[in-house]
Amino acid sequence: MQLEFYKYQGTGNDFVMIDNRINSFPKENNKLIAHLCDRRFGVGADGLILLENDLVTDFKMVYYNSDGNQSSMCGNGGRCLVAFAKKLNIIESSTTFIATDGLHHAAISDDGLVSLQMIDVDNVQVNEKYVFLNTGSPHHVELVNDLKNYNVKNNGARIRYGVVYGQVGSNVNFVEQINQNTFALRTYERGVEDETLSCGTGATAVAIAMNVLGQTNSTTINLDVEGGKLIVSFDKNESVFTKVTLTGSAEYVFQGVISIS
Numbered sequence: 001m002q003l004e005f006y007k008y009q010g011t012g013n014d015f016v017m018i019d020n021r022i023n024s025f026p027k028e029n030n031k032l033i034a035h036l037c038d039r040r041f042g043v044g045a046d047g048l049i050l051l052e053n054d055l056v057t058d059f060k061m062v063y064y065n066s067d068g069n070q071s072s073m074c075g076n077g078g079r080c081l082v083a084f085a086k087k088l089n090i091i092e093s094s095t096t097f098i099a100t101d102g103l104h105h106a107a108i109s110d111d112g113l114v115s116l117q118m119i120d121v122d123n124v125q126v127n128e129k130y131v132f133l134n135t136g137s138p139h140h141v142e143l144v145n146d147l148k149n150y151n152v153k154n155n156g157a158r159i160r161y162g163v164v165y166g167q168v169g170s171n172v173n174f175v176e177q178i179n180q181n182t183f184a185l186r187t188y189e190r191g192v193e194d195e196t197l198s199c200g201t202g203a204t205a206v207a208i209a210m211n212v213l214g215q216t217n218s219t220t221i222n223l224d225v226e227g228g229k230l231i232v233s234f235d236k237n238e239s240v241f242t243k244v245t246l247t248g249s250a251e252y253v254f255q256g257v258i259s260i261s
């Protein structure tokens with residue numbers, strides 16, 4: 001079987017994209033998905049995303065981590081899927097789509113910037129050394145010193161597999177403040193089981209966590225990730241965060257055909 005695929009990246013977070021509107025992709029073949037995401041033997045990506053038909057919205061997003069398992073929401077993946085939908089002429093400049101965490105609104109500009117509305121957040125758990133919250137995916141957020149030289153993979157894995165988060169685990173973000181409304185972050189992603197160059201739900205979690213901790217009073221926050229820059233904005237009413245929006249680039253890389261069995 002010949003499989004047509006597209007490759008997209010959002011601030012270095014890269015994805016294999018497949019147009020599955022005719023439901024031809026073998027969705028239960030986890031080994032195939034992991035193979036396609038393998039950087040040595042497959043196409044190579046942090047995850048694989050299927051674009052499917054939906055009866056109510058413009059399209060449906062089905063997301064798999066690079067380990068082959070279907071996962072929770074991916075912010076950068078959602079932004080890249082919007083760019084993919086535009087390339088397929090499904091949408092023009094704005095859209096609504098459905099993902100595992102519910103309905104999303106998004107807009108794409110002529111220069112490729114995609115703004116994606118994330119879920120509302122009303123439960124932020126502040127602990128002595130870290131903050132935990134769910135922005136479509138679970139995230140541990142921790143302030144550290146000397147982020148550039150921090151061992152993200154080892155420390156991220158230790159927390160991800162630790163007793164606090166159990167078998168389900170959590171994504172882990174390490175953060176350093178740059179100025180009043182700018183933060184650098186590096187993220188260890190579960191399912192990838194390594195550091196990625198960017199994480200959209202992680203950037204969203206960091207922005208909200210830094211506001212909750214009083215590190216910033218801004219409701220528009222700049223995030224420096226390893227693969228570029230993201231912006232997160234939100235409205236805040238006491239402890240409830242609404243109109244949470246993730247903005248950044250989403251770029252087509254290439255397309256191709258691969259033989260699968």
